[in-house]
Amino acid sequence: MESPGLLGTLGIDAKLFIAQLVNFSILVLALWKWAYKPLLAKMEEREKKIREGLVFSEDAARMMREMEEEKEQALQRANAEAQLILEHAHARAEAASKERIEAAKREIGRLRDEQTDQLSRERQSVMASIKTDAADLIAGGVRKILSGIEPDVRDRIVKKGIDDLKRSGEL
Amino acid sequence: MTIPPLAAEPLFHIGSFPVTNAYVNSTIAVAGFLIAALVLKRRITLVPGTLQNAAESVIEFLLGFFDQVTADREKSKRFLPLVATLFLFILVSNWMGLLPGTGSIGRWLMHEGQVELIPIFRPAGSDLNLTLAMALVSVLASHAFGVVTLGFFVHWNRFIQLGTVWKAVVSLKPIAILTALVEFIVGLIELFSEVAKVISLSLRLFGNIFAGEVLITVISGLVSFAVPLPFMALELIVGIVQATVFALLTLVYLTVATSAPHGDEEHAPSPKAAAAH
Numbered sequence: 025m026e027s028p029g030l031l032g033t034l035g036i037d038a039k040l041f042i043a044q045l046v047n048f049s050i051l052v053l054a055l056w057k058w059a060y061k062p063l064l065a066k067m068e069e070r071e072k073k074i075r076e077g078l079v080f081s082e083d084a085a086r087m088m089r090e091m092e093e094e095k096e097q098a099l100q101r102a103n104a105e106a107q108l109i110l111e112h113a114h115a116r117a118e119a120a121s122k123e124r125i126e127a128a129k130r131e132i133g134r135l136r137d138e139q140t141d142q143l144s145r146e147r148q149s150v151m152a153s154i155k156t157d158a159a160d161l162i163a164g165g166v167r168k169i170l171s172g173i174e175p176d177v178r179d180r181i182v183k184k185g186i187d188d189l190k191r192s193g194e195l
Numbered sequence: 196m197t198i199p200p201l202a203a204e205p206l207f208h209i210g211s212f213p214v215t216n217a218y219v220n221s222t223i224a225v226a227g228f229l230i231a232a233l234v235l236k237r238r239i240t241l242v243p244g245t246l247q248n249a250a251e252s253v254i255e256f257l258l259g260f261f262d263q264v265t266a267d268r269e270k271s272k273r274f275l276p277l278v279a280t281l282f283l284f285i286l287v288s289n290w291m292g293l294l295p296g297t298g299s300i301g302r303w304l305m306h307e308g309q310v311e312l313i314p315i316f317r318p319a320g321s322d323l324n325l326t327l328a329m330a331l332v333s334v335l336a337s338h339a340f341g342v343v344t345l346g347f348f349v350h351w352n353r354f355i356q357l358g359t360v361w362k363a364v365v366s367l368k369p370i371a372i373l374t375a376l377v378e379f380i381v382g383l384i385e386l387f388s389e390v391a392k393v394i395s396l397s398l399r400l401f402g403n404i405f406a407g408e409v410l411i412t413v414i415s416g417l418v419s420f421a422v423p424l425p426f427m428a429l430e431l432i433v434g435i436v437q438a439t440v441f442a443l444l445t446l447v448y449l450t451v452a453t454s455a456p457h458g459d460e461e462h463a464p465s466p467k468a469a470a471a472h
Contacts, residue, residue, distance in 0.1 A: 035202025
């Protein structure tokens, strides 16, 4: 019987060796094409999306912080402006109030002066009228008195009266 | 009790091709992987399901493991198809050898002059043809990656250092010429070590799996119940360890082959350029 030799004893067979080589090569290629390649691509895609998402989220958070700061600043500006407007309004209201009080005072003064003048004019008018009436009454009385007296006496009395008046400066 | 022979036993022949029990196991493992890969391929989505999650976890774990050797994620990704396949295939093949029926269910056939129970299933790693084929693929792949990454002449100048000798001769420095000659001889020895790599890789895996198979057979022959269990548990560990050793050594060969030779780092392509290949 022929000795199988070392390789034969170990079971080395060219056909089996090639078959195992082909089997294993097919396995490597198939797993590379069907498993590793698509899986790695999908994992990279997912990693990229997660990275992009994180960056987007950081950007959004930064933008939100900036908007918050902007809002705070706008509120502060609005508050300051409102305060200013309020102060201006107060000042203007005060000035307007003073002006109106002054105008009212002026009006009151003017009305008082007018009334005083009118009263004075009416008094003078009344006085003049009283004087006229009194003179008429006196003249009437004097005429009646004098009508009963002698013409000489009457003339003398009249003459004396006129002289007295002239002396007193009333004529 | 029959001690398993070194060579896998043929069950039948297709033409002149002997279909052995170890070949049956390795073919079943390959078929299982192909079916799993096809199913996985159809279910790959951006939001992973259970199967994809499991596959991605394995890939992530392996890539992290490879990074410790390559120190470069891009390199790890390039080597993943070969090294991960080696690891997973060896692991599954080794563990399949521990399934009930492996080594015990068989056909009564004439073998070496007498009728024996030839098991239909035998651990795939106990066939030296398979381990040799895988080792050869590993070493040849390391050279292919080396040539693609560094270029044909830079890569082969590691082994046949004619370029180094020529430069030394041109420089006319005796010390440089002597060093170049020593490096030339070392390069030739390196060439032989490439053959040794194939032999050591294949024999290590074959020896461990075959020894485990013999051990389980002997222990089971002596005491059938309970006693073989610790040894089977040990074989589970051996299965992982041998798959890891084979895959890691291949990874080291690939990493070394794609790294710039000593003193030639400045001519080495950048990692991005290397990844572009």
